[in-house]
Amino acid sequence: MATRRNDPDRRDRIIDAALAVIAEGGVAGTSHRRVADRAGVPLGSMTYHFTSMEELLHEAFTRFAERISERFAARLSGVTHRGQLASAIVDLVHSDLVEGPDDLVLTLELYTLAARKPSFRQITHDWMRRSRDVLEQHVDAKTAHKLDALIEGLFIHVSLDATPHGRDVTRDAVLRFLPS
Amino acid sequence: MATRRNDPDRRDRIIDAALAVIAEGGVAGTSHRRVADRAGVPLGSMTYHFTSMEELLHEAFTRFAERISERFAARLSGVTHRGQLASAIVDLVHSDLVEGPDDLVLTLELYTLAARKPSFRQITHDWMRRSRDVLEQHVDAKTAHKLDALIEGLFIHVSLDATPHGRDVTRDAVLRFLPS
DNA sequence: TGTCGATATGTACGAACGTACACATGAAGG
DNA sequence: CCTTCATGTGTACGTTCGTACATATCGACA
Numbered sequence A, B: 001m002a003t004r005r006n007d008p009d010r011r012d013r014i015i016d017a018a019l020a021v022i023a024e025g026g027v028a029g030t031s032h033r034r035v036a037d038r039a040g041v042p043l044g045s046m047t048y049h050f051t052s053m054e055e056l057l058h059e060a061f062t063r064f065a066e067r068i069s070e071r072f073a074a075r076l077s078g079v080t081h082r083g084q085l086a087s088a089i090v091d092l093v094h095s096d097l098v099e100g101p102d103d104l105v106l107t108l109e110l111y112t113l114a115a116r117k118p119s120f121r122q123i124t125h126d127w128m129r130r131s132r133d134v135l136e137q138h139v140d141a142k143t144a145h146k147l148d149a150l151i152e153g154l155f156i157h158v159s160l161d162a163t164p165h166g167r168d169v170t171r172d173a174v175l176r177f178l179p180s
Numbered sequence C: 001t002g003t004c005g006a007t008a009t010g011t012a013c014g015a016a017c018g019t020a021c022a023c024a025t026g027a028a029g030g
Numbered sequence D: 001c002c003t004t005c006a007t008g009t010g011t012a013c014g015t016t017c018g019t020a021c022a023t024a025t026c027g028a029c030a
Helices: A008-026 A032-039 A043-050 A053-076 A082-094 A099-115 A120-134 A143-158 A167-175 B010-025 B034-037 B043-049 B053-076 B082-096 B103-116 B118-135 B142-162 B168-175
Strands: none
Touching: A008 A043, A008 B034, A032 A043, A032 A082, A032 B118, A043 B010, A043 B118, A053 A082, A053 A120, A082 A143, A082 A167, A082 B142, A099 A120, A099 A143, A099 B103, A120 A143, A120 B082, A120 B142, A143 A167, A143 B103, A143 B142, A143 B168, A167 B142, B010 B034, B010 B043, B010 B053, B010 B103, B034 B043, B053 B082, B053 B103, B053 B118, B082 B142, B103 B118, B103 B142, B118 B142, B142 B168
């Protein structure tokens, strides 16, 4: 039987195109037509592959959250002692967003959706759980909660503040939660 | 001269209606017509009072941020010693969002806008500055930065996590930044 | 009181939208 | 080779949108 038709990963490309469109114009500016154009597929493919816009958004943000989690785990893997862990977290907060400002936008778009619709909250639940799992390889559960929240806040403030704090401030804040 | 016409605070009502509509359906679901209906004014009033949707959103979020800042300052005023300050912050993180879940949605909507459009970033800049000013009545500047970010992260995680941390965890985290 | 101009409103238009659905396409099995 | 039918596409419909603009409304001043 194999492939019925010739483009098996078209669905994947639509999802990636959706993330690009969302990053560019927000969920507010995302439409079937725009995503279709970006992915290079006909409008009809949208409703064929996805029942609704909500389904597409859900799959797109699920993929996005998994990607970020992977990067998070990668940065913190191989870290053995306190100083390295702190450095890795400082890099996460201060460097990652310079590489990809899209990640900030997508993160906030997801949070906004999650704040209103329970179906999207599952995505943030899983994301936060994965983050804590990684952190718990280095610290206890309660500290993981605190650290995760701190990282979140630092990341947002570095991104949206006019006079953001420096790496030294981040490092000092993080170290307060790491047992010496 | 006085009032040219009979409804001087119509503009105000439109702004409040806009915040209600945004809280309900997000920026994505906000239109001139919906805001007009909510405010009980004709569609024509929208373009008369506001040049564009963006102008309306800008004024609405400015008002929102100022309101939150006032509440923030009020909660932290009259606090004298370390334990009281910690308690006040714990209340902010854990109670305020129960009272008004709309605040979480509006906050995230604003951040999302700010992440993409510099004109809205001014609103978050001012907001964060005001928060730090309040905190600096109790701690030094660098600590204020850390505390502000921590509060942000704790607030978001309490709101969007399936298994959020308790008040005790928040309190312990906050106390780590308050000099004993 | 009558007129004038600032203030405010109703309506209409073109663009963009989600969605439905009739139809094209081509691989699989007879 | 030919039929069949799952897979995929083009188009058209009804709705909603932002915006423009002609028109209505009424306070202020002569």
